[in-house]
Amino acid sequence: MADILIIDDDSDVSDMLVEMVTRMSHRPESSFTLKDARQKILANDYDVIFLDVRLPDGNGLDILPLIKDMSSVPEVIIITGHGDSDSAELAMKSGVWDFIQKPCSLSSMRLVLTRAIQYREKKGLATKPPVLLKKDNIIGNSPSLRACFDLVAQAAQSDINVLITGETGTGKELFARAIHDNSQRADKSFIVVDCAAMPDNLVESTLFGHEKGAFTGADRSREGLIKLAHRGTLFLDEIGELPPLIQKSFLRVLQEHRFRPIGSSGEEQSDFRLIAATNRKLDRMVANGQFRTDLLFRIQALTIELPPLRERKEDIKELTIHYLRKFCEGYGVAMKGVTPEFFDALTGYEWLGNVREFANAMDTAVCSALHEPTLYPKHLPTYLRVKLAHAALKETKKPGEPVLPGGGKIEEFTTLSSFRGDIIDEAERQYLVELIARTKNNVKEICRISGLSRSRLYALLKKHRLIKVKP
Structure with a gap:
């Protein structure tokens, strides 16, 4: 017998689900608001939760982190009367069991619930030891980060291709290293390829290697990074920057793990595990013809989407x-x-x-x-x-109050030239203050970095009434 929580403000739907759950010999409970649902979730354990997206006091998806923190870790079935593709995508990425749009038949609801309960029963029988992850320098314990750790543990248990996505600075290389360090390849090489930093004319030789005399300047043979990653992990950072021709060549390498160095008559083999990362939307690049569809399918066997820091502020203290x-x-x-x-x-x-x-x-x-x-x-x-x-x-600022560059009154509105000058002055001052702090007041370094002459620098310091720098 399973405990089922139904969170839906539609009384007809809620009553129907309560009756269905009861007839299936399970125990139902109902909530019509997020506030009441939170109280029930904090006080009880559930096996399955039916969750409506739009509730009177907020978006149902906002409660998913709280559900993930439950000791019972219930399966979540999203039900909504609104065809919201963004909500569906967010829900699926959050690991919900299924997403169902109302109106739907009672039989389909019963089937989804039955499958979710069967899954939980089988999962309960399969006991597995807790995974202790090595996660050096990955700081935080928020629900969104813990979900990423679960995927890291999953990826580390196999050689499946992994795509790590996320904004700049979210720690994509750290997560790639964590997958490698927790895998059976941990004692082998972890080869980093910065796709954005490689000149187009050197990408092929950098990846595949070359023979002596293969091109002008090739005065000796050189192994490529793919070869160096043999039995280890190849990490392609910013894979979205790979030139189209290299994408085609690398697809074959990924399929067969064989490649031909530039100028060589024979093929070589490399048993590497691929982890790729990007801060770009590869699906949009595919739609624009900038990235190969078949390569995207190959690299995203498992995707880990890293949350931005602004969405996990509970980690800021740590x-x-x-x-x-x-x-x-x-x-x-x-x-x-x-x-x-x-x-x-x-x-x-x-x-x-x-x-x-x-x-x-x-x-x-x-x-x-x-x-x-x-x-x-x-x-x-x-x-x-x-x-x-x-x-x-x-x-x-008061609601409806205009934001004017010269003040709150229209007669104080400045000219465009004056407004532009104020903005430039503020930008100059901020730049100099930060540069002075970074260089510890060293005028030679300030001039070198900023490109300013000494006379121009001193003129700006005087203009903005900043401290005198060291000569």
Whole structure:
């Protein structure tokens, strides 16, 4: 006998499901709002949950992380009267059992429920030891990150091709290394190929290798990265940047694990495991003719989509402690404390550069407060604090009040030239403040990086009333 929770504001649908579940000799419960559903989920265990997408007090999908955290880990069946493809995609990526659109027949609902319960029963009989993952430098324990860890464990148990997707800075290479380190190939090579950094005319020789004299400048034979990955893992970072001709050649390598170095008359073999990563939408690239459909099918046997940091802010505390310890040890200073305002700034920022940007911001903060015991918001990068200030001003603006460059009154509206000048002045000042901090007031370094002459640099420093730099 299974415990079934039905979360749907449609009383007719709810009553129908309650009657169906009862006749199947299971125990049903009903909720008509997200608030009531949360209370039931926190107080009880369930085997299966029917979940409507649109409820009176919010989107049903918002409760999925809470459901994932349940000790019983119930199967979720999404039911909705709205043909929402985005919701369907999000639900499936969240690991729900099925997605059903109303109206639907009672028999189809009964079949889906029966299959879900049968799956749980068989899964319960198959006992397996808990997997202890090596996940060096992957920090966090949010539900979305734990879902990724589950996929890492799944990928590590086989040689299936894996595609890791996610925004820049989300840690795609770290997850690729975690798959390798937890696999049977862990003691072999992990070969990284940065597809975005390879010039088009060197991609083929870099991947496949070449014989001496194969082309101008080939003064000796060289093994390609595919050969070096033999018995190990080949990680193609930013695979969306592979030129079309190389995509075709690599597809054959992926199918047969055989390749021909440039200038060679014979083929060679490489037993490698492929993990690819990208921050681009490969399906859109396929639709635009920029990426091969058959190659996409090959590389995405298992897909791991990494969440951006702004969607897992519950991990920021752990990330803060990790990077504080790392940079304090690196600079040889005592562990620093943080004020509540500093932590509020970290959680309030969007982190479009994700964990990479977060790490850089923490590095700047520790460096700025090198001989101080506590971190304050003022120690964070200037650009970050400016964005937070702008966001705060937008939140305090009255509804309907126009945002004007010269003030709130129309008669104070500045000219375009004046507005442009203000923007440029602010950008110049932010750039110089950040560069001065990064170079520790070294004028030679500032001039080298910025391309400014000394006279122009001093003129800008005087204009913006900034500190004098060291000669």
